[in-house]
Amino acid sequence: MKQRNTGWIALFLAPTCIIFLLIFAIPLVMVFATSLFDYRLLPRTFEFIGFSNFIKLFTQDAKFLPVLKNTVVWIAIHCVLHVALGTVLAFILYKKPHGWKFVRVTYMIPNIISQSAIAMIFLNLYNAQYGALNSLLKAIGLEHLQHNWLFDTATAFPAVTMTWFIFAGYTTTLVLAQCLSTDESIIEAAKIDGATSFQIDRLVMFPLVKRMIGTTVIMAATYMLQMFSMIYITTGGGPGVSTANLPLYLYTTVKANNYGYANSIGVVIIIVGFITMTLINRLFGMNKED
Template sequence: MSAIRKKWKEYSGPYLMILPCVVLLALFSIYPLAWAFKYMFYDFDGFTEATFIGFDNFVRLFTRDAQFWNSVWNTLVYAGGKLIVTLPLSLILAVILNQKIFARNSLRAIFFMPTIISAAVISLVFYLMFNSYNGIINNTLISLGIIQQPIEWLGVKYSMLTAIIVAIWGAVGNYMVLFLAGLQGIPKDLYESASLDGATKIQQFFKITIPMLGPVMQIIVMLAIVNTLKGYESIMVLTAGGPASKTEVMYLYIYKLFFPVSEGEPVVQQYGYGAAAGFVAAMIVGAITCLYLYLSRKSNNEY
């Protein structure tokens, strides 16, 4: 008994400290996943008794639900447009703000500020700014004589572009900070030696900064891919997936299956079908992430 008491005194502290995290993880992560995995094989609306239907939800998803696959395409367009601008811009800002320039810390805080603001608040502000008739964007462009008629930024033609612009604004500061952390881990001696050898700043960037940032950049890009493919909160507030489902991404479509919006018709939750769609969406995100990791590791091995 004395040995048990001794071990309890030795190990009880750490286990008791992580116990709340384990309980919260089980309640809000593991249990919902198990619940969704069960009901994706059921016809279940949350009110009536669930009916086991086997793989019918998946058959419907792959053969009769064109709207879901349209949302997958929209997700890829949205993610591609966001990442192709956000990551290079974040890296450039990180390199600039890693230098000894005036008000460096203040500029870092300014660029990081959008990250700590709620996505709903950001989207609401941009919704007012991009409003077709009362928005500051159109009013400014008209007053400068750049355009004659208001542009429907949230219309069919430009809604996806607007959503991407908002996403870029909200994400640049986050990845900038991550790149800064990686840059500060690069030894200064490498740059000093390169300068003595006559290397320009551009040559140092491509020959020292990029290679030394390789492992960190791989993680940052992976996180950016996953977060972008899963993101929908900003679009939900900005356009609600419209108009005509032009900006409806995967997880916004799944959200609407669980929490449908009433438009004069009876609201019907589709928990079982939503769980199946969520599982397929998770597999798509996982497949894209694994493909990226495979290609990036293969590229690193070649060098």
């Protein structure tokens, strides 16, 4: 009986495993392998150079370290401040204040709009000539603060950050769903024991939804590791590389016909992602058995 079950299990898993190998595992191995080559299409070049691409990235490429720093800082902001914003809103909404369903729906709307559309909205918002931000500053007598927000080195990074920072809809929705699914008798017992609303949130609800928050942190880190269109449309990574991240830098390297070097950047993205996921799993106890 066990042998027959094993055969059926293998049969049903085979299509998924084959697709995984063809679409993900084999290309992933190819990325690691080709990062060790000088790989170009025009002229056709495929020469083994070992770790020279990685040595060049960290010791000779003046752009790479600032780009890596931007990526890491954005991951930290997204995983800490962005998730915290969504979690706080979820903790407010789970108490079902007046209009909480309306807030839940409307707060999610920006997250279902494409990044390209959001980027175009903020391009108009920040526009130096007719943008709403500069118009507001002029209306309240702060003309001296008007400037080109996306193309000034001092403000480009925070300006791009604000294009996604305030839209924590996924975090709010997932944490709120976890809060609403909590047994109300636990909260009632805490109230009977004299716990305040803040104490219930900190000592009862937070431990119960901790792993869901950890899940949203993983989603946030993954999102920032693949952020591309928002940056590409708003600033193109400029001015200089003040708003460039690793995916955008990889894209510009591919456009320069340097595929081996681009794949070495891809390997760095994978390593950064692996380290980030490991830290998040340890922090939130995602690997522990209940």
